[in-house]
Amino acid sequence: MTEKIERMELDSESKDKQLMELQELSNSQQLYTTELSDKLEKTRKKKYGQAQTTIKEKEFLSSNLLKSDLEGFLNMD
DSSP states (O other): OHHHHHHHHHHHHHHHHHHHHHHHHHHHHHHHHHHHHHHHHHHHHHHHHHHHHHHHHHHHHHHHHHHHHHHHHHTOO
């Protein structure tokens, strides 16, 4: 009977250790997920800003090209 109790205590200690290890792993994964989410959000904002800038540049160039074409058309004699 004593051996059975000792075995049960060892099993309990082993399971407690496994539980602690899994909890640490879970905490580590949560932290990693948070870090990746933050990095993704920063990247999205940066890419969005770059896209907005590119759109404005292209609109500016298109506008100037249209003005130039219109001026050339109006100045034809």
